[in-house]
Amino acid sequence: MKIRIKFAKYGVMKFIGHLDTMRFFQKAVRRANIDVKYSEGFSPHQIMSFAAPLGVGMESYGEYMDIEVNSMDSIENMKEALNQVMVDGMEILSVTLLPERAKNAMASVSAASYRIRMKEGGFPVCGLKASIEGFYRQETIPYTKETKKSVLELDLKQGIYELDADDEGGIQMLVNASSSGNIKPSMVFEKLCQFAGWEISPSAYQVTRLETYTNLAGEGEPHRFVPLSEVK
Amino acid sequence: MRTLALSDEILMRVEKPARYIGNEVNSVVKDKTKVSVRFAMCFPDVYEIGMSHLGIQILYSMLNEWEDVWCERVYSPWTDLDAIMRKQSIPLFGLESQEPIRDMDFLGITIQYEMCYTNILQILELSQIPLSAKERGEDCPIVIGGGPCAYNPEPIADFFDLFYIGEGETQYRSLFDWYLENKRKGGTRLTFLRGAAKIPGIYVPQFYEELYNEDGTIQGRKKIYEDIPDVILKEVAVDVTNIPYPMKPVVPFIKVTQDRVTLEVQRGCIRGCRFCQAGQLYRPVRERNVDKLKEYALTMLQNTGHEEISLSSLSSSDYSKLDELLDFLLTECGQRHTNISLPSLRIDAFSLDVMSKVQDVKKSSLTFAPEAGSQRLRDVINKGLTEEDILRGATLAFEGGWTRVKLYFMLGLPTETEEDILGIGDLSNKIAAAFFEAVPKDKRVNGKVQIVTSTSFFIPKPFTPFQWAPMCTKEEFLDKAHLTKQGIMSQLNQKSIKYNWHEADVSVLEGVFARGDRRVAKVIRRAYEKGCLFDSWSESFHNELWMESFLECGLDIGFYTTRKRADDEIFPWDFLDCGVTKAFLLREWKKAQEETVSPNCKQQCQGCGANRFGGGICYET
Incomplete structure (x- = not known):
């Protein structure tokens, strides 16, 4: 049976990296006595996969992982059992039974929504909403991505599906999170700051992933994003 | 939060x-x-x-x-x-x-x-x-x-x-x-x-x-x-079965050195190796009840979610219920997809059987700690492991499919001669030869055997029979390492043997601190003020700062390390009593010089003094 687990990671847990989060859940699954399936071979490991890695320092209320189990009594009990073995800042939000033919979480990811807020107070700028609108109206938003090996020229505009100020003085965005065109919210924010002439230190704001989506639309159709937990 | x-x-x-x-x-x-x-x-x-x-x-x-x-x-x-x-x-x-x-x-x-x-x-x-x-x-x-x-x-x-x-x-x-x-x-x-x-x-x-x-x-x-x-x-928990044990150990988020459940099966060691401080400090030997350990194992695995469990003690092979405990763990862990990480066990048919069940034989290696290259010197240090034992164990292992052996030795032990040092190469060679003898050509995985021989430098420690022994200088240590290397290079099977040793600077400092007195404190403080920190990490160890500190504080390193101590010298730690008497340690020091071995605690009581705690092996049999 394939199970999809949605969880939140916030507070001090934002300092736990992706690999350590995976290790945390491997142990949590054992503590919760979940009858998880193991791979074959000399050193069997739990069949477990994560949707989209979350950078250190980011919080999230829309993280996903899939596991396979041999048996279970109910998804409610599994959620309860997992929540019993969590720590502060890790919370199981939902557990769903996936159809057998469902693609795994990682392959399903196509977009993610984020919120950026100042850690204290609001953004120290005036005309937040107008600046965001002006920024988003641009035809192209070129971005130079430098990695250790290469320098890539990207157009962020293609991958920003929504961008707006929220009611609480923050910024929200829906961006491409697929393996081919993933856009980091910090990239968008960096360009926005450049556009608007703001100077905001990276440690002054908090990025939170709100949800991770898959696209149900067929090829050529407009995006139809639904949360990963709502895959039927 | x-x-x-x-x-x-x-x-x-x-x-x-x-x-x-x-x-x-x-x-x-x-x-x-x-x-x-x-x-x-x-x-x-x-x-x-x-x-x-x-x-x-x-x-x-x-x-x-x-x-x-x-x-x-x-x-x-x-x-x-x-x-x-x-x-x-x-x-x-x-x-x-x-x-x-x-x-x-x-x-x-x-x-x-x-x-x-x-x-x-x-x-x-x-x-x-x-x-x-x-x-x-x-x-x-x-x-x-x-x-x-x-x-x-x-x-x-x-x-x-x-x-x-x-x-x-x-x-x-x-x-x-x-x-x-x-x-x-x-x-x-x-x-x-x-x-x-x-x-x-x-x-x-x-x-x-x-x-x-x-x-x-x-x-x-x-x-x-x-x-x-x-x-x-010293304080001793006489009944180790009925003292608290952590049923809910803290589980780190990041990978740590020992990322597993640890079961302490016993305290103390019966062996009495004369260089070993732990072997004297933790006397008398006290075993934990095996049923209690089984219960601990399951509870701790449940409470932590760890995927591995290991046993901890000195000389775990001496734990009397080891077979029973390992059998239990093999069964339980097999069902739970839990690994067993074995402590270094005496190599025999039983331990090889257990090892083959929990490790990939082709990838794992066997460890022997002869500590000294010759039987004479092994008698001096009271290490009851003979060349015959090692070769028998190695042969059994080679027949079982193992191809990698790690050997641990010490350089600079009391009474050590050139011959003893050359014995390290000899013994390494004999083990390689045992492989070629035990495994027919067509059955050799990759066609070869790998012996990794490592040496550390001997540092005399308080509350051991060797607390009176002079320690070598850095130069002597390095000469000994070079001689070991030459000894290995001259062997027939030298291509199968890899030799590891390390710098001697840290060993010299450790020697000073181990047998130091109150005057050493100002050197430690001075070195710290100069920026010394994480000295056990080679990347942050600065020997020159330490040497400056000794000079500035007017302390002579040789006084603490290489000096020969009289039998009746008062040591800085003599006001502490670890149970083992100074008279016993001195007897052992004399016996070492006479190359006489002492039976272990199970064979015959040597009257070390630890029986005053009123428990443990001293009152069994």
Whole structure:
């Protein structure tokens, strides 16, 4: 049976990296006595996969992982059992039974929504909403991505599906999170700051992933994003 | 949710921020208004090392079982955070509460190896506690030292208010009760320490003075109060089956050195190897009940979710119920997809069978620790492992499919000759030859065998028969390593043998600290002030700073290391009593020089003195 687990990671847990989060859940699954399936071979490991890695320092209320189990009594009990073995800042939000033919979480990811807020107070700028609108109206938003090996020229505009100020003085965005065109919210924010002439230190704001989506639309159709937990 | 002591900005800047946030599974957070004793338990090294230590897990769990006590953990901030904390004057904090150590009642530091001494000073300084015990005011936590290095506490005596000598399970309650009583009575730090000095196992260094002869050796000790003991006897938990054991060990987020459930099967060792300090310090041998261990194993695996379990003790093969315990673990772990990490076992048919069940034979290696290259020298050190044993074990293993063998030796042992050193190459060669003899050509995986021979340098330690022995100089050590190398290179099968050794600088320092006296403290302090920290990490070890410090403090390294000690010399640690008598150790020292072996505790009692604790192997059979 394939199970999809949605969880939140916030507070001090934002300092736990992706690999350590995976290790945390491997142990949590054992503590919760979940009858998880193991791979074959000399050193069997739990069949477990994560949707989209979350950078250190980011919080999230829309993280996903899939596991396979041999048996279970109910998804409610599994959620309860997992929540019993969590720590502060890790919370199981939902557990769903996936159809057998469902693609795994990682392959399903196509977009993610984020919120950026100042850690204290609001953004120290005036005309937040107008600046965001002006920024988003641009035809192209070129971005130079430098990695250790290469320098890539990207157009962020293609991958920003929504961008707006929220009611609480923050910024929200829906961006491409697929393996081919993933856009980091910090990239968008960096360009926005450049556009608007703001100077905001990276440690002054908090990025939170709100949800991770898959696209149900067929090829050529407009995006139809639904949360990963709502895959039927 | 707790507020962290460090800002996001700092945590995002340092390597592995998870070292500093606490919040791990099974970590204990209490309401500070409802406890009367706050204790910071420290392992003065980086988180990943400190979190791997069983002793802290045992005491952490035991102390937190007490409702009125909150025990937190603290480890050495790595050099990146160290620099930031100094620059911004951020006080060192407990992982659980994230509150300053300086506001707690006690700071307990476990001292597992000599090369962490500068890290102790770092902990104190970052905590904003004066380095010297005598400079501390009423508001400072009581700084306690414990662990194996507390058996010669004198080089670091200045930095501690008290040392707890022996096993932690027995006296912490009386220590806390006295602390609370003293507080109620309106007592001071001094009245607390005076009372503490009368609790069994507790040593308060500032109440004693070391007196010296003209030649620098110790003449004796003077105590400043009549009513405190002359000699402090170590504490022993006689019945190890019925003492607390951590059923809910803290589970780290990041990968640490020992990332598994640890079962301590016994304390002490029957063997009596003459170089080994642990073998004397932890006498008498006391086994834990095997049924209790089985129950612990299952409970701890359940409570942690760890995927691996290991056994811990000296010489685990001597645990009388080892077969039963391993059989149980093999069955249970097999069902739970849990790995067993085996301690180094005596190689025989049984252990090879167990190993083949839990490891990939092709990938794993076997370990032998002959410690010396010749039978003569193995007799001197009382290592009861013969060449025949090793070759028999190796042959069995080669027949079972193993192709990798690790060998451990020591260089610079008392009475060592060139012949003994060349014996290391000889023995390595014989093991390689045994492979070619045991495994027919067509059955050889990759066609070869790999022998990895490693040597370390022998450092005489207090409370061992070799505490009288002169240690080698750095140059002598390196010559010996070169001779070992030559010896290996001249062997027929030299291509199958890889030889490892390391720099001798650290060994020399360790030698000074191991048998040092109170005068060594100023060198440690000077070196720390010059920037020495994390000396056990080769990348941060600066020998030249240490050498400058010795020079500036006018201390002669040779006095502590290479000097020959008279049979009746008073040692800095003689006022401590680990159960084993000095007369026994001297007898063993003489027997070593006569190349005579001593039977182990199971074969025949040697009258070491540890039977005075009234339990363990001394009263069995």
